[in-house]
Amino acid sequence: MAPARVTPRAVAPLLALALLAPAPASPLERTEQRAPCDARDPLRRPFFGDLHVHTRYSLDASTQGTRTRPSEAYAFARGAPLGLQPFSPSGEPGRTVQLARPLDFAAVTDHAELFGEVATCNTPGAPGYDSTVCLIYRGWPRVSFFFMNARGAPRFRFCGEGGSDCLAAARGPWREMQEAAEAAYDRSSACRFTTFVGYEWTKSVEQASNLHRNVIFRNAAVPVQPASAVDALTPEDLWDALDTQCRAAVPGCDAVVIPHNSNLSGGMMFAPDELRSGTPFTAGYAARRADYERLVEVMQHKGDSECRRGAGTNDELCTSELLPYDTFMGRFLSLARREPNARNFTRTALALGLAHQVALGVNPFRFGLIGSTDTHLGAAGLVEERGHPGHGGAGIPIGEQLPDALLDPIEYNPGGLAGIWAEENSRDALFEAMKRRETFATSGPRIAFRLFAGWRLDAKMCGADFAQRGIRDGVAMGGELGAAPSPGAAPVVAAWALGDPGTAQSPGVPLQRLQIIKLWVAEGSPHESVIDVAGDAESGATVDLATCETKGPGAPQLCAVWRDPDFDPRVPALYYARVVQNPTCRWSTYACNAAGVRCADPGTIRPGFEGCCDDAYPKTIQERAWTSPVWYTPTQAPASFAQRRHPDGSQSRGMTPRMLGEAEHLVTEGERRP
Amino acid sequence: MPVPFYLGDTEWAPVLRLAFLTALYALVLIAEGGRTVILLGMLGVLQTALYTALFYLAAALAARAVERVREPPVRIAAVGTAVFLLVASSLLPIYQTPLSSTRLHSDLWHLLE
Numbered sequence: 001m002a003p004a005r006v007t008p009r010a011v012a013p014l015l016a017l018a019l020l021a022p023a024p025a026s027p028l029e030r031t032e033q034r035a036p037c038d039a040r041d042p043l044r045r046p047f048f049g050d051l052h053v054h055t056r057y058s059l060d061a062s063t064q065g066t067r068t069r070p071s072e073a074y075a076f077a078r079g080a081p082l083g084l085q086p087f088s089p090s091g092e093p094g095r096t097v098q099l100a101r102p103l104d105f106a107a108v109t110d111h112a113e114l115f116g117e118v119a120t121c122n123t124p125g126a127p128g129y130d131s132t133v134c135l136i137y138r139g140w141p142r143v144s145f146f147f148m149n150a151r152g153a154p155r156f157r158f159c160g161e162g163g164s165d166c167l168a169a170a171r172g173p174w175r176e177m178q179e180a181a182e183a184a185y186d187r188s189s190a191c192r193f194t195t196f197v198g199y200e201w202t203k204s205v206e207q208a209s210n211l212h213r214n215v216i217f218r219n220a221a222v223p224v225q226p227a228s229a230v231d232a233l234t235p236e237d238l239w240d241a242l243d244t245q246c247r248a249a250v251p252g253c254d255a256v257v258i259p260h261n262s263n264l265s266g267g268m269m270f271a272p273d274e275l276r277s278g279t280p281f282t283a284g285y286a287a288r289r290a291d292y293e294r295l296v297e298v299m300q301h302k303g304d305s306e307c308r309r310g311a312g313t314n315d316e317l318c319t320s321e322l323l324p325y326d327t328f329m330g331r332f333l334s335l336a337r338r339e340p341n342a343r344n345f346t347r348t349a350l351a352l353g354l355a356h357q358v359a360l361g362v363n364p365f366r367f368g369l370i371g372s373t374d375t376h377l378g379a380a381g382l383v384e385e386r387g388h389p390g391h392g393g394a395g396i397p398i399g400e401q402l403p404d405a406l407l408d409p410i411e412y413n414p415g416g417l418a419g420i421w422a423e424e425n426s427r428d429a430l431f432e433a434m435k436r437r438e439t440f441a442t443s444g445p446r447i448a449f450r451l452f453a454g455w456r457l458d459a460k461m462c463g464a465d466f467a468q469r470g471i472r473d474g475v476a477m478g479g480e481l482g483a484a485p486s487p488g489a490a491p492v493v494a495a496w497a498l499g500d501p502g503t504a505q506s507p508g509v510p511l512q513r514l515q516i517i518k519l520w521v522a523e524g525s526p527h528e529s530v531i532d533v534a535g536d537a538e539s540g541a542t543v544d545l546a547t548c549e550t551k552g553p554g555a556p557q558l559c560a561v562w563r564d565p566d567f568d569p570r571v572p573a574l575y576y577a578r579v580v581q582n583p584t585c586r587w588s589t590y591a592c593n594a595a596g597v598r599c600a601d602p603g604t605i606r607p608g609f610e611g612c613c614d615d616a617y618p619k620t621i622q623e624r625a626w627t628s629p630v631w632y633t634p635t636q637a638p639a640s641f642a643q644r645r646h647p648d649g650s651q652s653r654g655m656t657p658r659m660l661g662e663a664e665h666l667v668t669e670g671e672r673r674p
Numbered sequence: 675m676p677v678p679f680y681l682g683d684t685e686w687a688p689v690l691r692l693a694f695l696t697a698l699y700a701l702v703l704i705a706e707g708g709r710t711v712i713l714l715g716m717l718g719v720l721q722t723a724l725y726t727a728l729f730y731l732a733a734a735l736a737a738r739a740v741e742r743v744r745e746p747p748v749r750i751a752a753v754g755t756a757v758f759l760l761v762a763s764s765l766l767p768i769y770q771t772p773l774s775s776t777r778l779h780s781d782l783w784h785l786l787e
Contacts, residue, residue: 063775131705132704133702133706136702140787141775142774142775143682143695143698143699146681146682146710146714147711147714150709151708156706332683333680334684397776397777399775399776399777399787401776401777403777405778607778608778608779
């Protein structure tokens with residue numbers, strides 16, 4: 001069946017109505033006391049937020065001069081202005097930023113590892129305040145950034161016996177984060193803004209390979225202390241800590257764990273073995289991982305982790321916001337710089353998950369997708385390319401004065417946003433949506449993106465009752481397709497993207513094309529197929545690099561219904577969607593233009609702006625959004641997965657994820673198949 | 675004379691700054707220990723020793739060359755020019771200092787930031 005192409009303008013009012021149309025109420029587990037929301041939509045609405053925000057309590061933020069408190073980060077997310085470094089001696093900020101549109105939700109997720117150390121070094125009179133480490137922290141913060149970040153267990157000596165002083169000091173910031181989240185949470189019936197208590201578990205292994213994860217709690221019922229990577233050394237230890245200190249210890253406590261920056265993990269984030277034991281996954285391990293790790297952050301300021309062209313895929317759009325190294329070590333030490341391979345990317349993990357499903361009966365990589373900023377300025381949701389103030393953290397030190405230079409390493413970007421489809425803007429509703437993976441990611445723009453899949457979806461469902469039909473006849477993204485109703489049946493995938501309308505000062509950019517991405521495993525290899533289903537890749541839309549003015553046609557929204565023509569009911573598969581905008585200027589192009597850099601005139605390339613003319617970094621981007629997948633799991637393993645005999649004489653059921661890892665690539669079946 | 679070195683981040687600065695940063699890491703090493711600090715401290719000591727030896731050698735060769743100059747005015751001019759160039763280069767903000775907490779480029783006056 002050919003994909004249904006739609007005329008965007010014609011369906012615009014209908015699709016807008018689709019959001020508002022009534023439908024039967026769905027049950028929602030309530031775990032907190034709050035006023036019922038006035039605006040409650042059983043068909044669910046898209047909410048935009050940021051689940052990855054650092055403030056002054058993160059070491060790397062504080063050593064970059066960030067003074068933002070959690071309460072200020074939440075106020076910023078709600079639309080208040082925020083002062084940024086450099087600060088004058090009297091405390092006046094050198095810069096002020098403000099969101100043009102408030103967010104719907106946010107979570108402050110400071111690094112849990114050094115809460116106490118940072119608080120101690122900033123609190124006169126605290127035990128350890130006068131220690132050598134704290135003196136260097138205050139006098140030469142950039143130097144302390146390296147040796148404090150690299151410190152694992154045991155804690156510094158100034159933290160006292162067993163780290164007790166720092167652990168006690170850590171309770172202050174942790175309490176402040178909870179209080180700030182509570183104060184900013186709108187418990188009135190207006191339901192304007194939702195906060196989540198959270199933190200970042202910041203573990204790195206082998207050459208600073210990133211295993212970082214954000215922990216987001218459902219409500220105000222949280223552990224007494226966060227489980228940091230100093231105390232919980234592996235992801236398995238983190239889940240143990242959440243089991244014992246949250247779910248079992250605090251009534252009503254629950255959490256989701258969100259891995260991020262797999263692009264910097266040196267291939268470790270989705271490795272086929274348990275980190276703690278070094279043994280291959282078991283079904284129990286896979287189930288536990290899938291239970292906690294329901295989402296993955298696919299986009300943030302340190303790059304796009306979906307895929308990389310040349311690293312396991314030929315997908316022509318896997319070229320955006322990619323880092324040239326695969327670990328943090330590669331960021332700071334060119335000798336350790338390695339080009340990222342396929343194992344660093346979410347698309348590979350999603351394919352590996354299908355193989356794990358076959359081998360174990362459980363898929364440990366059953367991820368919904370989100371984006372966020374990972375701002376280290378406390379500037380939640382600040383994703384504008386124009387005027388990007390840098391992100392703090394591992395970026396360019398600001399110090400006492402704004403450097404006459406690009407304000408972020410050229411390879412970084414402003415970051416993305418998390419999208420959640422939920423009935424209302426409350427903690428319970430948003431958290432339930434995260435658990436069922438009904439989420440989407442954007443690289444910054446507020447593109448509302450939705451996907452349903454089913455066996456009987458109507459080819460003409462791109463209309464007013466898109467959501468009703470999707471819910472009635474299919475499953476929402478994040479779900480399981482279920483068994484085929486009859487031989488010869490094939491999955492039908494319906495995706496709808498509503499472009500970001502923007503603001504009066506900064507109008508939205510039209511959408512260029514909508515794609516369905518199918519992953520499956522067969523004949524010993526993971527496969528992918530990327531299909532253009534709406535829009536026009538050859539529309540001729542361009543951007544003037546000198547003025548950043550965009551030109552050419554595009555769509556305010558795109559919708560398509562696509563039936564899988566190659567479906568094999570014996571083969572596990574998944575489907576997700578991606579939409580891209582017309583080309584626009586990258587943040588660095590805005591900054592380089594503002595600095596008067598003209599690459600043809602070397603005299604205009606001042607120190608600090610060399611990146612402007614580095615051809616390794618594009619001048620334009622195509623902002624984008626991704627839905628979470630819908631999975632198809634066959635009831636019986638296909639013949640190609642039947643008993644295998646290995647060279648060592650052992651046997652296993654089916655194709656193992658380790659074998660997929662050796663393949664290191666996805667077989668691209670087709671691109672641009674309209 | 676600025677030299678390139680690595681101490682957790684790559685810098686281009688006078689050896690004096692390298693020695694200063696090495697001293698900071700040494701202080702942490704004494705107070706706290708830790709593998710990373712040991713590594714950074716050792717890197718600092720090795721690079722400081724290397725550049726000190728190189729500069730000592732270069733200075734010795736330069737001194738020997740100056741000794742061969744017979745006319746005192748020429749000898750004074752050569753020494754003066756070398757000193758001027760060294761001081762002038764150290765006053766220009768030509769040093770890349772990613773380890774600096776306050777600026778990306780620095781000069782001799784901001785050696786200890």
